[in-house]
Amino acid sequence: MRRLHLPLLILFLTALSLGVFYHKVWNLGFPVLPAQTTDNWTVEARVAFEPTGGALTARLFLPHEPPGFALLDEHFVSRGYGLATGMDGANREATWTTRSPSGRQVVYYRATVYQLQRSLRTQPDYPGPADVPDLDEPYRSAAETIVEQVRARSADITSFATVLVRDLLSGADENVRLFQPGNASDRDRVAVAIELLAGARIPARMAHGLQLTDRGRDLQPRTWLEVHNTREWVAINPNDGSVGYPDHFLVWWYGDEDPIELNRAGNAQVSFAVSRNFQDAVDTAQQRAKLLNSRVMDFSLFGLPVQTQNMYRVLLMVPVGAMIIVLLRNVVGVQTFGTFMPVLIALSFRETELLGGVILFTLIVSLGLAIRFYLEHLKLLLVPRLAAVVSIVVMLMLTLSILSHRLGIEHGLAIALFPMVILAMTIERMSIVWEEHGAGDAIRQGIGSLMVAVAGYLLMINPYIEHLIFVFPELLLIVLAATLLLGRYTGYRLSELLRFRVLAGRSGP
Amino acid sequence: MKWFITPGELRRQGVVGMNRRNTQMIAALNPRSRYPLVDDKLQTKAVALGAGISVPELYGVIETNHDVRHLPAIVAGREDFVIKPAHGSGGNGILVLTGRVGEQFRKASGLLVDLDGLKHHVSNILSGMYSLGGQPDRAMIEYRVLFDPLFEQVSFQGVPDIRTVVYKGYPAMAMVRLPTRASDGKANLHQGAVGAGIDIATGVTGHGVLLNDIVDRHPDTGAPLGGIAIPGWGRLLELAAGCYELTGLGYLGVDVVLDRDRGPLILELNARPGLAVQIANGTGLLGSVERIDARAAQSALSPAERVAFVRGLAWHQ
Numbered sequence: 001m002r003r004l005h006l007p008l009l010i011l012f013l014t015a016l017s018l019g020v021f022y023h024k025v026w027n028l029g030f031p032v033l034p035a036q037t038t039d040n041w042t043v044e045a046r047v048a049f050e051p052t053g054g055a056l057t058a059r060l061f062l063p064h065e066p067p068g069f070a071l072l073d074e075h076f077v078s079r080g081y082g083l084a085t086g087m088d089g090a091n092r093e094a095t096w097t098t099r100s101p102s103g104r105q106v107v108y109y110r111a112t113v114y115q116l117q118r119s120l121r122t123q124p125d126y127p128g129p130a131d132v133p134d135l136d137e138p139y140r141s142a143a144e145t146i147v148e149q150v151r152a153r154s155a156d157i158t159s160f161a162t163v164l165v166r167d168l169l170s171g172a173d174e175n176v177r178l179f180q181p182g183n184a185s186d187r188d189r190v191a192v193a194i195e196l197l198a199g200a201r202i203p204a205r206m207a208h209g210l211q212l213t214d215r216g217r218d219l220q221p222r223t224w225l226e227v228h229n230t231r232e233w234v235a236i237n238p239n240d241g242s243v244g245y246p247d248h249f250l251v252w253w254y255g256d257e258d259p260i261e262l263n264r265a266g267n268a269q270v271s272f273a274v275s276r277n278f279q280d281a282v283d284t285a286q287q288r289a290k291l292l293n294s295r296v297m298d299f300s301l302f303g304l305p306v307q308t309q310n311m312y313r314v315l316l317m318v319p320v321g322a323m324i325i326v327l328l329r330n331v332v333g334v335q336t337f338g339t340f341m342p343v344l345i346a347l348s349f350r351e352t353e354l355l356g357g358v359i360l361f362t363l364i365v366s367l368g369l370a371i372r373f374y375l376e377h378l379k380l381l382l383v384p385r386l387a388a389v390v391s392i393v394v395m396l397m398l399t400l401s402i403l404s405h406r407l408g409i410e411h412g413l414a415i416a417l418f419p420m421v422i423l424a425m426t427i428e429r430m431s432i433v434w435e436e437h438g439a440g441d442a443i444r445q446g447i448g449s450l451m452v453a454v455a456g457y458l459l460m461i462n463p464y465i466e467h468l469i470f471v472f473p474e475l476l477l478i479v480l481a482a483t484l485l486l487g488r489y490t491g492y493r494l495s496e497l498l499r500f501r502v503l504a505g506r507s508g509p
Numbered sequence: 510m511k512w513f514i515t516p517g518e519l520r521r522q523g524v525v526g527m528n529r530r531n532t533q534m535i536a537a538l539n540p541r542s543r544y545p546l547v548d549d550k551l552q553t554k555a556v557a558l559g560a561g562i563s564v565p566e567l568y569g570v571i572e573t574n575h576d577v578r579h580l581p582a583i584v585a586g587r588e589d590f591v592i593k594p595a596h597g598s599g600g601n602g603i604l605v606l607t608g609r610v611g612e613q614f615r616k617a618s619g620l621l622v623d624l625d626g627l628k629h630h631v632s633n634i635l636s637g638m639y640s641l642g643g644q645p646d647r648a649m650i651e652y653r654v655l656f657d658p659l660f661e662q663v664s665f666q667g668v669p670d671i672r673t674v675v676y677k678g679y680p681a682m683a684m685v686r687l688p689t690r691a692s693d694g695k696a697n698l699h700q701g702a703v704g705a706g707i708d709i710a711t712g713v714t715g716h717g718v719l720l721n722d723i724v725d726r727h728p729d730t731g732a733p734l735g736g737i738a739i740p741g742w743g744r745l746l747e748l749a750a751g752c753y754e755l756t757g758l759g760y761l762g763v764d765v766v767l768d769r770d771r772g773p774l775i776l777e778l779n780a781r782p783g784l785a786v787q788i789a790n791g792t793g794l795l796g797s798v799e800r801i802d803a804r805a806a807q808s809a810l811s812p813a814e815r816v817a818f819v820r821g822l823a824w825h826q
Contacts, residue, residue, distance in 0.1 A: 159774045330528055360716075379629040381574070382636030398623055432638070490529040500721045502788060504514040 006488060010481045017477035019288025024472060028289045029116075031281035034467035035388045038114060038284045040072065040277050041212050048269040049262050051101040055375060057263040060109060060252035060270070063091035066209070067235075069113045069250055078107035089490040090254040105265070113250060126230050129201040132369055141430060143176040143199045144403065149173070150200075150319070157229040158236075158243055159200055164193055165241035183293065186238045191256055193238070194225070203228040205236065209251040214276040221252060221259065282471060285294065306488040314347065316469045319479045320348055321456040326486050328452050336449040337429045344422050345449070346456035354457060358450065360400065361423075365446065367396050368427035369434070376431070390424040524787055524796030531758075537779050538677065538759025546756050547778040551595045551649060557775055560755055562748060564775050566652040566765075566771075570595075574635055577628050577789055580650075585626075589653040592627065594634040596646045602639030603695060604630050605653060605667060608690075617688075619668045634754040654774060657767035659739065662732035663705075665689050668766050670696045671707070671745065674782050674794070675761045677805045678753030679815045680746045680796040683707040684789040685714060685739075690729045698785045703727055706790035709797075710820045712742025718788040743816060745773045748810035 006121055024030040047060055062085065063071060070071055076083055081096040135143055135397070150167060154160040168174055168189050181190045190206045194298035199203040207224040210216075224245065225236040235245045245251070253259055260268045286302055321343040328334045336342055349357035371392050375385055397420065426449070458466060469475055519526070523823030546552050557564045568590060569583035586713070593603040594679040604627070613621040633639070633647045640646040640651040653668075667688030674682045684704045698704050704723060705717040717724045717734040726733055739745065747793055749763040752775070762782025765773045787793050797819070804810075804818055 019823075049714050333527070377631075379625075380630055488532065490526070490532050492516050492524075492526040493528065496526045497516065497519070499721050500519055500788060501512060501514045502718070502721065503522055503524065503791065503793075504518060 011475045013481040013484075014067065017474045018366065018408060019475040021472050022126045024285070024289075024474075028285045029281070030285040030471055032468070034099045034463050038278070038281045040481045041113050041115070041250070041286065042275050042277060043111050043113060043210065043212070044273045045259075046105060046106060046269075046271050046273070047109070047260055048106045048258075048267075048271075049265045050104050050267045051265045055099045055263045056101055056105075056264065056265045057095065058096045058105075058107065059261040059263075060094050060096075060107075061257075061259045062092045062094050062109065063111060063113070063250060063252050064090070065438060066113065066251045067233075068116055068246060072114050072284065073112040075110045076108070077110065081107060101265075114286075114288065115248070117135060126228060128298065129398050130198040130203045132201060133195055136360065139178065142178045143196055145175050146173070146179075146196055152254075157227055158234050160200065160202065161193070161197065161204070161227040161234070161236045161244065162241040163185055164196060165189070165236055165238055167361050168193060169239070169241070187256075190223050190225045190238050193236075197227060200480055203253050205233075206256050207251050208253050208273050209245070209249050210274065211246065211408075212248040212250055212276070214274070216274040217271075219272040219274060224249075225250070225256070231483075250377070251499075254257055255430075288382045301470065312465065313470050314350070316473060317460040318343060318347070319465060319476055319483075320465065320469065321460050323479050323483050323486075324456045324459055325452060326483055328455065330486060331491075333493030334448045334452055336452050337426050337433075337445055338422075338449075339420055341426060342449050343453040343456055344419050345453035345462055348419060349453065349457040350461060354454065357457075361453075363400065364393060364396050364423055365427055365430065368393055368423065369431055372427050372431045386424060386428055390421060391419050393424045393427065393480050400458075513628075515653050519793070523798075524791030525784060525794045525798075527784065530784060534676075534760040535579070535781055539625055540757065543757045544780050547758065547780045549759075550593065550777055553775075556755055560751070562751060562755070562775055563771060563773070564580055565591075565654055565768075565799075568650045568652065569697060570646045571650070573761050574632055574802075577631050577635075580628055580631060581624060583650050590650050590671065591653045591728035591815065592630060592634070592648055592650050594639045595648045595649055596637075596644065597634075602630075602634055604741050605695075606665075607653070607821055616795050619666070621775070636825070647774075654766045654776070655769045656685075657769050659737065659767060660685065660687060662730055663687050663703075663727040663737070665727070665729035667692070667695060667702075668776075670776055671765045671767070672704075672782065673740070673746065673749040673763045673765065673785060674786055675749050675753055675763055676794075676798055676801050677749055677759050677800040678812065679797075679805065680818070681801060682786050682790055683709060683746075683749075684718075684786045685737075687725070687727060687734075689719075703734065704785055704789040705737075706786070707739065709746070712739040712745075713737065714739070715789075716791065721785075721788060723788070739767075741773065744821070746816040746820070747774055747812050748775065750815050754812070756780075774790055 016269060022160045025032055030466075043063075045060065047058065049058060063069075064087070065071075066240075068075065076096075080101070080155050081098045082096075086093060086095070094109060098105075132141075146164070146167070150160055150163045154163045168171060168180055171177055171180065179196070180189065184192070187206070194204045194206065204225060204227045207226050208221040209224060212217050223238060225238050226233045227236060228234070234243060236243060237246075258268075258270075260270050262268050282302070286300070290298075301309055304312070322340060325336070325340060325342060325432055329336065329339075345357075352360060357487075366388060372389055375388055380388065426446075430442050430446055433445060516694075528650065532627060546556060548573050550668060551567075551570065554564050554567060569579070571577055571580060571583075588609060589607050591603065591605050594601075604622075606614045606622075606627075607617055610616045610621060615621055629787050634646050634648040637645045656668050657666070663669075664687040665810065669685055669687045671683060671685050673680050677824050683708050686696040687703045687705065688696050689703055690700050698718070698720075699719065703719045705715045706715040707713070708715065713735075717727070718727060725735065728788050737788040745765055748765060752761055752763050753759070756778060758778075758780055760782070762779035764776040764779065766776050784794075801819070811817065
């Protein structure tokens with residue numbers, strides 16, 4: 001068990017991290033790459049009517065779990081109205097009420113919808129076979145003939161509907177013509193199809209939706225046929241009998257009713273407008289997660305104030321930098337001053353940028369070392385000497401900033417962001433190594449520290465990694481798992497392949 | 510010589526790397542609670558004396574900056590002595606004074622230093638400059654070992670010492686560390702001292718290692734490093750093996766000096782002995798470690814029995 005403990009812990013952390021990551025990417029649509037945008041549509045229904053006196057009620061159907069879309073956000077603009085939303089059969093509706101309106105009234109409903117890669121719609125249960133309509137002759141026998149003919153040419157419910165719609169469209173059969181006058185609208189045709197489908201005991205319904213086009217104004221809802229194939233509702237195009245909704249088709253309501261119903265008002269006018277907008281993919285995913293009531297969002301970084309978020313953008317990268325240090329120290333065998341000093345230097349490189357940072361760091365440490373060697377002659381105690389080095393480092397930074405500002409190099413100003421105590425400690429440690437182990441060791445460790453800092457910096461500014469860690473902080477568990485794994489690494493360091501090279505070619509023990 | 514060695518060959522030779530040393534030896538075998546005993550040389554000295562193990566005589570201890578004024582009194586009348594930090598590591602902060610020239614003291618390197626220089630050095634020790642983690646420290650002034658002429662031809666000033674790596678109480682590998690001009694009289698390999706492997710069975714030196722390179726002669730004196738038989742080798746190994754009982758550390762470096770008059774003295778113990786001993790012996794530690802593991806699992810032995818066991822093996826020439 002003890003031997004398995006760490007591997008199991010690592011496995012658990014990795015699985016947990018990947019699980020949350022997978023859920024956030026696949027089910028909530030968080031973007032894996034930075035600066036991704038998603039297609040959003042803002043759909044607006046404008047309802048205008050004239051009150052006829054007295055308390056009025058206006059009822060508008062609203063989109064409800066439209067296939068292929070997710071409803072991200074909705075607003076109602078209706079001053080002076082009471083508003084209630086609720087379900088009515090397959091439809092969701094908004095009911096506006098007011099007591100004493102005067103003049104022409106306008107209310108708005110605005111929704112933001114997002115096109116899904118996969119539908120998240122929960123399918124309602126099979127409503128059961130439709131009741132055969134009670135038709136009079138000659139309709140009854142005509143309907144039976146049509147059903148018979150169509151059934152002969154179809155394989156299943158979906159193809160039955162397709163064939164039926166095509167027959168209705170061609171209008172060649174006289175039985176069909178009996179049900180449908182010459183130039184029937186889509187809506188009429190769908191109504192007839194539903195009646196005939198009921199003759200074959202197939203449940204069907206009428207759907208109304210909008211073909212979303214960017215900056216579309218005064219869009220007319222289009223009527224569509226849906227049949228239930230005992231597993232799900234299948235859309236049938238009433239114009240050619242093809243299966244499925246076209247792209248960007250937003251189903252608004254079902255049934256053979258108008259979208260608006262008024263009480264004590266008349267002259268209703270409903271118009272739809274659409275505009276497309278691109279939203280940051282992260283925002284979209286967040287909104288969806290909120291709508292899906294996902295637990296994940298309760299622990300999201302995005303709930304924090306922006307300033308705190310920006311701080312964590314930097315802080316979350318520190319474990320990644322620390323893992324690089326582990327890798328470079330324990331696997332490669334680079335020697336550095338202090339364990340995590342390079343991470344702090346790397347963090348300050350974020351502000352100064354790489355080249356400037358390396359130059360400034362080298363400059364300050366070299367100058368500081370020179371002065372530190374002078375201080376050695378004064379034979380000071382350790383803490384006062386450290387304090388003196390800190391003071392000198394601050395003054396050096398000030399001098400460099402003023403000088404570079406005079407010379408018009410703005411990078412020099414960023415020097416103030418270097419952690420000066422870290423610099424002072426680096427100078428102190430470097431001078432001790434210099435005295436005791438020689439200049440070679442000191443310079444080698446100095447360059448080692450700088451290289452590790454640069455490697456850490458390059459990793460920490462990588463926009464992909466920063467985005468991944470910030471949007472998916474659970475990935476830090478993988479970083480933790482990797483660090484734990486490296487904690488058990490007992491193999492050789494790359495530097496040891498050089499160190500023990502004289503043993504090459506000798507026989508074993 | 511190739512400029513690198515493959516991991517496969519290192520493994521075949523049983524070489525222990527830093528990572529394996531840190532996890533499987535230091536972390537697994539050395540309880541942290543026992544560290545103060547070896548990190549604090551004053552404590553080491555006290556327990557060693559209690560167990561009847563010989564150590565260099567302690568002249569005095571300076572604990573505070575205020576007490577630095579006692580330094581002249583402690584060294585009064587002493588021609589030669591050593592100032593070292595109680596918590597030093599890697600031989601840092603050890604000042605060896607070999608004699609007086611008027612008011613000045615002569616360092617092992619031959620350079621002169623005055624009393625103020627000594628006081629400053631003591632202050633540095635007290636402030637924690639040489640201690641692990643920069644903790645405030647104590648300075649100890651002790652007997653300077655007059656080294657046995659055995660290694661006279663192969664050392665440049667300073668005190669050569671014999672490092673024995675004791676694994677689970679069994680001496681696993683040993684080398685003699687010889688100061689050079691570059692190491693300033695110190696016997697630390699990474700400061701430029703020469704290490705020469707010692708055959709555990711016979712106590713005879715082999716070739717040497719200088720900064721990760723194999724050498725056959727001392728760089729300063731030119732004398733051959735190999736073929737020196739260490740007298741009383743068995744007793745020295747028993748002394749080293751006994752430190753296991755003393756400290757309870759399963760991976761221990763024991764540094765012994767051969768004094769001309771007083772014989773082998775324990776200079777210091779190290780809870781984190783380095784890996785250069787493998788280069789000096791031309792082979793990895795793992796071979797010995799596996800044999801010792803197999804033996805140690807059977808029964809507990811006395812230090813003398815453990816030494817007899819490792820000497821009977823004679824697994825490298």
